[in-house]
Amino acid sequence: MSIDPRVALQSLVAAFEEHLAAAATRRGEKDPAVEGAYLAIADAFEVYEEVLYDAYGEVTPLEIYDDEEADEDLLDEDEEVLRGSAAGSPSAFGTEEETEEFDGDPEPYGRQAGSDR
Known part of the structure; x- marks a missing residue:
């Protein structure tokens, strides 16, 4: 089962939006919502990078x-x-x-x- 790169990209963008929302409403330095959103970006990015490579043999210039x-x-x-x-x-x-x-x-x-x- 392979994920379409566009779907993975949409998930990554949604993870960024969730992180922005969590950061805007942060409650303290170690807010679990912000930390969770941070990790969600990393996870979504790894999926995107993998399916992008599988589909097109390409990678991004980014690294987690x-x-x-x-x-x-x-x-x-x-x-x-x-x-x-x-x-x-x-x-x-x-x-x-x-x-x-x-x-x-x-x-x-x-x-x-x-x-x-």
């Missing part, structure tokens, strides 16, 4: 992250930055020489031409 994956990704990035700076290699922000180079106006908010200040 759960909180654990997002936390792990952030930790991995932090560890890389720390390892890079501890090993003496350039950090994610570049070397000191790279960050000091600036080709623009040295005082972008300073004195303007023709100004008495």
Whole structure:
């Protein structure tokens, strides 16, 4: 039994609308209605992505992250930055020489031409 991609898309749009309604009437930071609507979007999206691929061999540019994956990704990035700076290699922000180079106006908010200040 295969679901038509249009039906799956309609379900996804309906999940977004439910989430909007729940967010608009939210009662506190951890409102179960908002959390349920959030999960419904994720579920509807996964179905849509699957039937879209089955029907047309296409995917969307979107990806669902759960909180654990997002936390792990952030930790991995932090560890890389720390390892890079501890090993003496350039950090994610570049070397000191790279960050000091600036080709623009040295005082972008300073004195303007023709100004008495």
